[in-house]
Amino acid sequence: MESPTSIHTSVLPAEVLSFLSLKPGDRVVDGTLGGGGHTRLLAEAVGPNGLVIAIDRDPAAIDRGARELAGLPVRFAQANYCDIPEVLDAVSIEAVDAVLLDVGLSSDQLSDDARGFSFDSDGPLDLRFDPTEGEPAWRIVNRMKPESLADIIFEFGEERHSRRIARRIAAVREKQPIRSAREFARLVTSAIPRQYPPPRIHPATRTFQALRIAVNQELKSLRIALERIPTRLAPRGRLAVISFHSLEDRLVKQAFRNPQVWEQLTRSPVEASNEELLRNPRSRSAKLRAARLVESPAFSADT
Numbered sequence: 001m002e003s004p005t006s007i008h009t010s011v012l013p014a015e016v017l018s019f020l021s022l023k024p025g026d027r028v029v030d031g032t033l034g035g036g037g038h039t040r041l042l043a044e045a046v047g048p049n050g051l052v053i054a055i056d057r058d059p060a061a062i063d064r065g066a067r068e069l070a071g072l073p074v075r076f077a078q079a080n081y082c083d084i085p086e087v088l089d090a091v092s093i094e095a096v097d098a099v100l101l102d103v104g105l106s107s108d109q110l111s112d113d114a115r116g117f118s119f120d121s122d123g124p125l126d127l128r129f130d131p132t133e134g135e136p137a138w139r140i141v142n143r144m145k146p147e148s149l150a151d152i153i154f155e156f157g158e159e160r161h162s163r164r165i166a167r168r169i170a171a172v173r174e175k176q177p178i179r180s181a182r183e184f185a186r187l188v189t190s191a192i193p194r195q196y197p198p199p200r201i202h203p204a205t206r207t208f209q210a211l212r213i214a215v216n217q218e219l220k221s222l223r224i225a226l227e228r229i230p231t232r233l234a235p236r237g238r239l240a241v242i243s244f245h246s247l248e249d250r251l252v253k254q255a256f257r258n259p260q261v262w263e264q265l266t267r268s269p270v271e272a273s274n275e276e277l278l279r280n281p282r283s284r285s286a287k288l289r290a291a292r293l294v295e296s297p298a299f300s301a302d303t
């Protein structure tokens, strides 16, 4: 089935363009195509003599991008952004002038009932960016030992009620396997003590986020990408990363601290302006960091 038109609003668009400082003819990788908003801006900045290589793990994003961005200088690849070197090898490009990563989840994925990203979705609790690869979250919550589930929920969700939630999962699945996202969100909510005043976020937010990060091995992908991207940047090439989670932002911050590789363009992360927050509430937790490759970078041997 054809994927519907994107409803995703790109975050920090002007800031991304400013840090990547692209010029006509440049070659750039957008490692997270999503709804294609950033890719379009990058393609317009590099013009017809330039090229954007747009990557996403999600085949639906690639399919939509290819339709909606037709006519622009964009090539698409369904891949993990940690495999940027392999994607560039496949199109015989040695180095690019800039790379953008806008990590996490798109509004298109959130609104797709079949993927289970949303708390009120009747679809299976899948949570994979690439539905053809790896294990869906519903299978993990039905098979994993409660202690391991609690560890995941604590580590990747920073959820202090992780043990209670894991115990509730174990009790519920004994009667019947857990399947839908809605059912799972209710179960998590019922395991957490009621809070007054009620929290700003849905009580299952941290648990969903933790499972999503685990299912997609998101931190591992980001860690590998941060090591490998510098090896395929042209001299003085730029990398901009937008993250939505403190664990991701920490990885970026640590990577950019290496003065043998990076010259930081942002000392502290750039956040959305009040005007953008009003227009796009999803930008609330976005943090942008950018850096430029130093003149003679020193890479570790195994990248």
Ligand SMILES: C[S@@+](CC[C@H](N)C(=O)[O-])C[C@H]1O[C@@H](n2cnc3c(N)ncnc32)[C@H](O)[C@@H]1O
Binding pocket: 008, 009, 010, 011, 031, 032, 033, 034, 035, 036, 037, 038, 039, 055, 056, 057, 058, 061, 079, 080, 081, 082, 102, 103, 104, 105, 106, 129, 221, 222
């Ligand atoms: C926040 S959205 C990107 C939105 C996009 N910048 C825009 O302007 O519409 C994140 C996208 O990254 C993709 N993604 C997440 N992790 C990925 C990975 N390791 N490799 C490739 N794509 C990934 C997701 O499938 C999702 O489509």
